[in-house]
Amino acid sequence: MNEVAILAYDGCWAMGVFSATDFFRIVALLEQHLGVPQGYRARVLSIDGGPVQAASGHAIHPDAALEAADDCQLIVIPPIEGPRLAAGFAPDARALAWLAQCKARGARVLAMTTGACHVAAAGLGRDMLLATHWAYTRLLNKRYPDCTFVAHSSFTQAQGIWSSGSLGGGFDALLEMLAQDQGDRFAQLCATHLLVSMPERLSPIxxxxxxxxxxxxxxxxxxxxxxHRQAISIASLAREAGLSERTLKRRFQLATHLPPNLYVQRVRVDKAKKLLLSSGLPVKAIAYEVGYENVSFFIRLFKTQVGQTPAQWRDGASLPAP
Incomplete structure (x- = not known):
């Protein structure tokens, strides 16, 4: 079982803490329904196990102290309240030492928005691109010059460290980890039950x-x-990027290991998976919703990428809400 440690500390946003606990509650309910073993145990931890005061002033009562999770496989760091960060907030040295030790043992780390300051302060983000809240990129880049902080609506990931620029980006990152651990189908099921957005608007896994x-x-x-619903050409992507078509294709392939046209196809197939799970729309309507007017082409493309037709995938993955 994967041990998940969610760090609670004075001034953190409680919604960051409990969005993570609720995410893994949904995972547990889906596992229970499917009759598969529980894959995760999520616990809220503080430095000494005592209560902490969230940014709202409400108390968070952790499950244990940091030392109880030295062997955790995933650490989630919620955001720090912006005004505190601007006033000079520095992560606790004990939390930083624990974070570095767990990372050295192979733990994955998810830092939500301004929580990325912990990654930087622990010396884990050197020469790394870290996503954070748009309002604090300049402050964090000045405070931690060894790291590069960027505003990003979703998340970035490198060397086992995920960082998100928004609360929704934190869900995106957790879904990617879930897909790596439990497979695409299970992660898609979880995505459609999150209740954070209409399923077709969720970021692709x-x-x-x-x-x-x-x-x-x-x-x-x-x-x-x-x-993704629009007609997308290399020319339109190049205009959006401010690059030549040739440069865009080269940089896109180098960064993502996919050519742009194939990435577009994978995004559309992912959106279709969510619609297949969350709606009763016929396959023809779903093909149109994700950007394909030719339903036969869409079905062939879906089968090539997934190994099943859309109808077969829907039948095999259907699940009532937990």
Missing amino acids: LPGHRNHRDPVVLKVQDWIENH
Whole structure:
């Protein structure tokens, strides 16, 4: 079983703490329904196990102290309240030492928005692209010059460290990890039950394709994911990126290990998976919703990528809400 440690500390946003606990509660309910063993145990931890005061002033009562999770496989760091960060907030040295030790043992780390300051302060983000809240990129880049902080609506990932620029990006990162651990189908089921957005608006689960440091390509990926229903050409992507078509194709392939046209196809198939799970729309309507007017082409494409037709995938993956 994967041990998940969610760090609670004075001034953190409670919604970051409990969005993670609720995510793994949904995972547990799906596992229970499917009759598979529980894959995760999520616990809220503080430095000494005592209560902490969230940014709202409410108390968070942790399950244990940090020392109880020295062998955890995933650490989730919620955001720090912005005004505290601007006033000079410095992560506790004990939390940083524990974080570095767990990372050295192979733990994955998810830092939500301003929580990325812990990664930087622990010396784990050197020469790394870290996503954070747009309002604090300049402050964090000045405070931690060995790291590069960027505003990003979803997340970045490198060397076992995920960082998100929004609360939704934190869910995106957790879904990517879930897909790596439990497979695409299970992660898609979880995504459709999150209740954070309409399923077709959720970011695609495409593990590994954001594991790069090219901010222009990340911007293009975001654009594709938000405009997948439109007719997308290399020329339109190049205009969005401010690059020549040749340069775009080269940089996109280098960063994502996919050509742009194939990435567009994978985004559309992912969106179709979510619609197949969450709606009763016929396959023809779903093909149109994700950007294909030719339903036969869409079915062939889906089967090539997934190994099943859309109807077969829907039948095999259907599940009532937990």
